[in-house]
Amino acid sequence: MSQxxxxxxxxxxxxxxxxxxxxxxxxxHKFTGWMLIGYLFTHIAVLSSALTGPEAYTNTIQGLESLxxxxxxxxxxxxxxxxxxxxxxxxxxxxxxxxxDTQDKSFYASLVLTAIITVASVPTFMxxxxx
Amino acid sequence: MSTQQQKPNTQETPEDPExxxxxxxQQERLKEKESDMVDETSVDESELEGDTVLIKVFRYxxxxxxxxxxxxxxxxxxxxxxMTVLDAVMYARxxxxxxxxxxxxxxxxVCGSDAFFVNGKQRLGCKTQISELEHPVRIEPLxxxxxxxDLVVDMDHFYDQMHTVEPYFQNEDTPDAxxxxxxxxxxxxxxxxxxxxxxxxxGACMSSCNIAAGDNEYLxxxxxxxxxxxxxxxxxxxxxxxxxLRILEQEHGVWRCxxxxxxTEVCPKDIPLTEHIQELKREAVKKNLKxx
Numbered sequence: 093m094s095q096x097x098x099x100x101x102x103x104x105x106x107x108x109x110x111x112x113x114x115x116x117x118x119x120x121h122k123f124t125g126w127m128l129i130g131y132l133f134t135h136i137a138v139l140s141s142a143l144t145g146p147e148a149y150t151n152t153i154q155g156l157e158s159l160x161x162x163x164x165x166x167x168x169x170x171x172x173x174x175x176x177x178x179x180x181x182x183x184x185x186x187x188x189x190x191x192x193d194t195q196d197k198s199f200y201a202s203l204v205l206t207a208i209i210t211v212a213s214v215p216t217f218m219x220x221x222x223x
Numbered sequence: 224m225s226t227q228q229q230k231p232n233t234q235e236t237p238e239d240p241e242x243x244x245x246x247x248x249q250q251e252r253l254k255e256k257e258s259d260m261v262d263e264t265s266v267d268e269s270e271l272e273g274d275t276v277l278i279k280v281f282r283y284x285x286x287x288x289x290x291x292x293x294x295x296x297x298x299x300x301x302x303x304x305x306m307t308v309l310d311a312v313m314y315a316r317x318x319x320x321x322x323x324x325x326x327x328x329x330x331x332x333v334c335g336s337d338a339f340f341v342n343g344k345q346r347l348g349c350k351t352q353i354s355e356l357e358h359p360v361r362i363e364p365l366x367x368x369x370x371x372x373d374l375v376v377d378m379d380h381f382y383d384q385m386h387t388v389e390p391y392f393q394n395e396d397t398p399d400a401x402x403x404x405x406x407x408x409x410x411x412x413x414x415x416x417x418x419x420x421x422x423x424x425x426g427a428c429m430s431s432c433n434i435a436a437g438d439n440e441y442l443x444x445x446x447x448x449x450x451x452x453x454x455x456x457x458x459x460x461x462x463x464x465x466x467x468l469r470i471l472e473q474e475h476g477v478w479r480c481x482x483x484x485x486x487t488e489v490c491p492k493d494i495p496l497t498e499h500i501q502e503l504k505r506e507a508v509k510k511n512l513k514x515x
Binding site: 107109110112113114115117118183186187188189192193195196 | 343344433481482483484485487488495497498501502504505
């Protein structure tokens with residue numbers, strides 16, 4: 093029998109340059125999914141400041157929203173959520189057996205749509221904040 | 224070397240039998256063969272003049288001291304129109320290093336022996352044209368399988384998974400109409416399973432699958448496709464279909480597939496593997512859904 097040895101980049105994500113559309117869709121879907129779970133916990137943390145009273149909650153929200161980095165992160169959150177939704181629809185179609193031949197195109201379409209929606213959202217998210 | 228190259232010659236023969244005089248077709252072929260051989264030796268002598276391709280071939284052999292450390296060997300192979308990756312490694316083996324080891328048999332994408340990892344993708348050596356690849360051509364054994372020697376990988380696990388799904392027709396009953404001796408299939412049903420019957424057990428899909436790489440118990444695309452071929456065959460009874468679905472719907476069956484489409488992408492026989500897996504998922508759900 094043969095010996096085991098480490099073939100390095102062949103076996104792992106080091107060969108990312110050779111990934112095809114379906115693989116990228118899978119990676120992005122996993123990534124965005126974990127980001128959304130992470131956001132959920134920070135979301136709960138912010139909301140639970142209301143437990144100590146209405147002022148505490150208002151102060152927390154206003155304090156966070158006055159930060160430039162938070163606005164940038166919100167744009168990122170939107171991008172992540174939109175991609176996850178669109179690719180989720182794509183996966184739903186795949187599960188139903190619809191359009192499996194064009195699965196790569198629907199992945200590119202969800203990427204483009206995500207980009208458009210994200211760019212369009214920038215003025216709204218960046219309204220009234222200074223760096 | 225390749226059959227594609229000689230095709231034009233054989234097509235010419237019937238066109239002008241008179242012109243060639245008394246020579247019989249066999250003599251002509253012999254002459255062609257001779258001239259071919261002369262061509263080849265002249266290529267050898269003028270070594271590396273004209274078009275050559277550089278192939279980088281993975282070398283590893285646990286039993287040879289200086290090959291225990293995996294490495295890539297470079298071979299310059301004279302390029303011929305119609306040359307495949309398999310032709311190139313065969314040339315390298317026959318001309319430069321007879322210890323270069325790889326599986327091959329039919330050379331026409333039927334036996335499924337020569338799946339390699341060529342330029343970062345699982346491909347059949349005999350079905351991949353050198354001219355379609357970026358140079359230098361990097362040839363490695365299939366990923367996620369143990370390498371036995373050079374390009375030869377251990378296929379035992381792959382075959383185990385294939386046998387798990389009972390890849391054979393199971394219907395003892397002869398047709399009820401006793402005047403038939405064969406079990407007939409409708410044309411529609413044949414069309415449905417047609418693509419899935421094309422599997423040649425090369426293991427390219429299994430090797431490309433990210434999930435199979437991380438989960439050794441996962442049946443893998445090839446085995447599930449094999450199960451599809453029989454589960455969707457109408458000639459098998461309902462009972463045996465349920466039995467097949469029971470195998471497939473287990474934890475490491477169809478539900479491991481996360482639709483990365485890697486297998487469909489690399490399949491040299493263009494089997495829509497992901498589509499088949501998805502359909503079996505739906506079958507498995509349908510079997511268990513009860514609305515009453």
